[in-house]
Amino acid sequence: MSSLLPPDKDGGNRLSVLEGDTSSGEECRTYVFRKENHTLGNCLRTMLLKNPQVQFAGYTIPHPSEDVMHLRIQTVEGYPAQSALRKAFVDLKTHASQLKTKFVTAVDNFEKEES
Amino acid sequence: MEFSSASVNKLSLKEFEVVNTSSYDFTGHAPGVAGNKVDPNQYKINIIKQEDLFLEFDLIGCEPSIANALRRLILSDVPTMAIEKVHIYQNTSVMQDEVLAHRLGLIPLKVDPRKFKYKEKGAPDEGTEEDTLEYSLKVKCKNKQGAGPEADSYIDDKIYTKHIQWIPKGNQEVDIGEAGPVEDDILINKLRPGHEMAMKMFAVKGQGRDHAKFSPVATVFYRLLPTINLVKDVYDQDAIRLQKCFSPGVMELEPTKNGRKKAVIIDPRDDACNRNVYRYPELADCVELGKVKDHFIFNVESTGALPPTDLVPMALDILIEKCDTFLKEIDMTNT
Numbered sequence: 001m002s003s004l005l006p007p008d009k010d011g012g013n014r015l016s017v018l019e020g021d022t023s024s025g026e027e028c029r030t031y032v033f034r035k036e037n038h039t040l041g042n043c044l045r046t047m048l049l050k051n052p053q054v055q056f057a058g059y060t061i062p063h064p065s066e067d068v069m070h071l072r073i074q075t076v077e078g079y080p081a082q083s084a085l086r087k088a089f090v091d092l093k094t095h096a097s098q099l100k101t102k103f104v105t106a107v108d109n110f111e112k113e114e115s
Numbered sequence: 116m117e118f119s120s121a122s123v124n125k126l127s128l129k130e131f132e133v134v135n136t137s138s139y140d141f142t143g144h145a146p147g148v149a150g151n152k153v154d155p156n157q158y159k160i161n162i163i164k165q166e167d168l169f170l171e172f173d174l175i176g177c178e179p180s181i182a183n184a185l186r187r188l189i190l191s192d193v194p195t196m197a198i199e200k201v202h203i204y205q206n207t208s209v210m211q212d213e214v215l216a217h218r219l220g221l222i223p224l225k226v227d228p229r230k231f232k233y234k235e236k237g238a239p240d241e242g243t244e245e246d247t248l249e250y251s252l253k254v255k256c257k258n259k260q261g262a263g264p265e266a267d268s269y270i271d272d273k274i275y276t277k278h279i280q281w282i283p284k285g286n287q288e289v290d291i292g293e294a295g296p297v298e299d300d301i302l303i304n305k306l307r308p309g310h311e312m313a314m315k316m317f318a319v320k321g322q323g324r325d326h327a328k329f330s331p332v333a334t335v336f337y338r339l340l341p342t343i344n345l346v347k348d349v350y351d352q353d354a355i356r357l358q359k360c361f362s363p364g365v366m367e368l369e370p371t372k373n374g375r376k377k378a379v380i381i382d383p384r385d386d387a388c389n390r391n392v393y394r395y396p397e398l399a400d401c402v403e404l405g406k407v408k409d410h411f412i413f414n415v416e417s418t419g420a421l422p423p424t425d426l427v428p429m430a431l432d433i434l435i436e437k438c439d440t441f442l443k444e445i446d447m448t449n450t
Contacts, residue, residue, distance in 0.1 A: 004194060004433050005440070006233045006322065015444045033441075039187040040437060042180040086445050093438040095157075095181060099174075100431040102160045106172070107424045110162035 008035075018070065029081035033069040037061060041069045047088035047095075053079045125342060128404040130393040136408075163412075170415040170423035174337075182411045186335050188430035191323035194228045195331045195420050196248060196294075197221075198316045200240045205313040210304050218304075219316055220328045222276055223297040223418040224248070226318075229429075230291060234319045241317065244285035248294050248318040251280050256306035269308060276301040279316070297419030331426055333416040340410035341386040344403040345378070354378035357398050360391040384412070 008014065018030035033040070041059035048057035056074035073081040127134040159175040174182060201216040208215070226248065234246040241247065252274075259268045271278075276296040287294070304312065323330035343365070349357050350371075357378050358366045365386045368376040388406070393399050415423040 003436065004229070004429060005192075005436050006194075007235075013444055015441055036437075037187075039184045039192070040434075043184045043434075046178050046180040082445065082449075086442065089438045089442050089445070093435055093442075096431045096434045096438070098155065099158055099160070099177075099181070099185075100428050100435075102158050103172075103427050103431070106160040106162050107165075110165060114165075 026080035026082070027075045027077065029073050031071045031073070031085060033071065035067050036069045037067070041071060043092055044071060044088050047091045048073060048084060050091070051084055051087060054084050124408055126339070126406040126408055128388065128390055128406065130390070130399065165424065168417040168419060168423060172413050174411040174413055176409055177411060178409070182337055184434065185427070185430055186337060188433055189332055189335045189415065189426050190330055192433050193331050193426055193429050194320050194322050195329045196224050196226045196228050196231060196318045196320055197328040198224075198250065198318045199321070200317040202240070202315040204315070205311050208304055208306050208310045208312055215304060222301060223420055224294065224318055225297045225419055226291065226294045227421065228320050231320045242319070244287050246319060247284070248287070249282045249284060250316040250318065251282055251314070252278055252316065253313045254278050254306070255311040256308050258308045272306050273302060274304040274306060274312065275299060276303065331417060331421055333418055335413070335415045337411045337413045339406040339408065340412060341383045341388050342405045342407060343380050343383040343386065344405070345380060345401065346403055347401045349378040349398070349401050350375045353398065356395060357392070357401065360395070360398065362387045
């Protein structure tokens with residue numbers, strides 16, 4: 001089964017850091033996502049806000065004509081923003097997998113009840 | 116900001132405002148299981164109705180951003196096959212070439228897109244058996260032999276999707292089986308005697324975010340579960356009026372011991388939440404209307420390429436794949 005997502009034709013990274021942020025330490029970062037929108041942005045923001053070590057999390061789409069999303073993370077001292085981002089992705093993946101298993105079991109149960 | 120006395124979980128629908136919508140999404144507040152563990156029983160999914168191409172299911176315990184992401188993914192990221200390039204050899208009909216090609220693109224095809232790869236940019240139109248499906252449409256309208264100029268004296272004057280023929284490439288006949296349009300009776304064009312259409316169509320895999328023809332659903336939407344709370348007892352004429360304020364089936368009149376009729380809530384699920392009660396000031400303070408903030412009633416209607424019970428897991432797979440892509444990039448920059 002091939003990948004459900006289309007291959008990235010432009011090459012390069014989908015994720016990068018906004019310039020000028022690295023000087024204020026590891027705890028503040030603005031991440032720039034190419035080809036992402038509210039679908040991923042709002043989910044990541046929710047996952048980040050559940051993390052008690054995150055002090056600020058917000059996302060924005062600077063202009064609707066460009067397919068770019070910015071995600072700003074500020075964390076407590078000693079906890080790098082990148083770890084918060086990584087944890088948010090891992091948590092989102094866990095939630096999505098749980099939803100998928102719950103849905104597939106629910107469909108199986110429904111079909112068994114029908115027959 | 117007014118907080119509902121009932122519970123943190125419920126929105127309150129007042130006459131001129133909706134209250135308690137905030138879901139506490141600011142930092143420092145972590146509802147539910149905080150910290151590192153994800154609660155395995157957080158979500159509950161109940162399938163309510165599943166018929167053909169329709170699916171109605173309940174998603175309980177979910178954050179609004181994830182429910183919305185699921186909706187957006189099904190709409191714009193789950194791929195489908197649709198006709199993209201049309202080579203028109205002959206078109207003497209009244210419909211212009213580009214209008215005809217546009218209509219052909221919108222025809223839903225009954226193919227599983229997971230068996231195909233995305234076509235590369237700049238690849239030839241004909242493509243390979245792994246990324247393209249080829250169709251042919253060849254019709255000519257004629258007069259029926261020995262008939263007068265009545266309406267039904269033409270042969271092939273209405274062109275339907277059943278006139279489209281699939282031309283399998285390579286091993287496609289064995290691997291895929293059937294690859295025609297979902298419905299046979301979609302009207303494409305109307306001809307008169309002498310008109311002819313001859314064209315070859317090439318279908319590729321695409322996503323809804325590129326063009327709406329690639330969206331696998333007619334639509335997918337969700338709403339929140341309504342709640343109705345009767346604060347005061349309502350009888351007789353007032354009860355009949357109260358019952359009419361809600362959608363049918365939500366409220367019924369039950370006879371009491373004194374011979375009066377009392378209004379009773381049966382099932383608030385079907386309520387359209389039109390807040391009609393507030394038009395009658397004497398009934399307005401008898402009920403409290405609200406919605407449960409984490410109970411989403413999803414409705415998925417597929418166009419026919421994939422069954423709706425396949426679309427939801429595919430959308431979640433896409434979300435997981437996106438997470439994996441970014442996790443890989445983060446880990447690569449670290450090492």
